[in-house]
Amino acid sequence: KAGVTQTPRYLIKTRGQQVTLSCSPISGHRSVSWYQQTPGQGLQFLFEYFSETQRNKGNFPGRFSGRQFSNSRSEMNVSTLELGDSALYLCASSFAEFYEQYFGPGTRLTVT
């Protein structure tokens, strides 16, 4: 069974731009969660989507948004990028309960 895939793996953007990251969950998984990982703040939960609806949400500003498609693939968008948005963005999928999840390799975003 193929694992969680994330594209792109690496991305460099300029402050003020916006970015869209993509995640394809494990086949059959309907829950997709997004996390931000930085050396300073560690792993922080962004949001979770289940069956195309946002089911859980962390404490991030509105510049961070996401969506899920009918095939369970998910995208995360960050608008008006700031230097502090530089991080590894991880996607995770699960069949039902969102915490019983499998992580992808992440997208490394660098904002200059």
Added chain:
Amino acid sequence: GQQLNQSPQSMFIQEGEDVSMNCTSSSIFNTWLWYKQDPGEGPVLLIALYKAGELTSNGRLTAQFGITRKDSFLNISASIPSDVGIYFCAGYNNNDMRFGAGTRLTVKP
């Protein structure tokens, strides 16, 4: 939000030694999870704990859900070089998931 207090931050041990790390919180959690992350990879779920006092093993790994529901520990017995990595604890309660800062484990052959 407040993350979990995980200790130690790092450990340098000899192959064959046992390892113990723990996680504490000021809040109660209904589920505790332990992950391992290798460089360039996402975290991998090692053990999930669902009940206060629960003790669960996965091979050489053993984890316990504290009876106060505010802590958990992970033990690794007879460490081997491939145990190297960063171990994270996570607590889940009421649609809220928090993580510890991680314990970086180095195993010397």
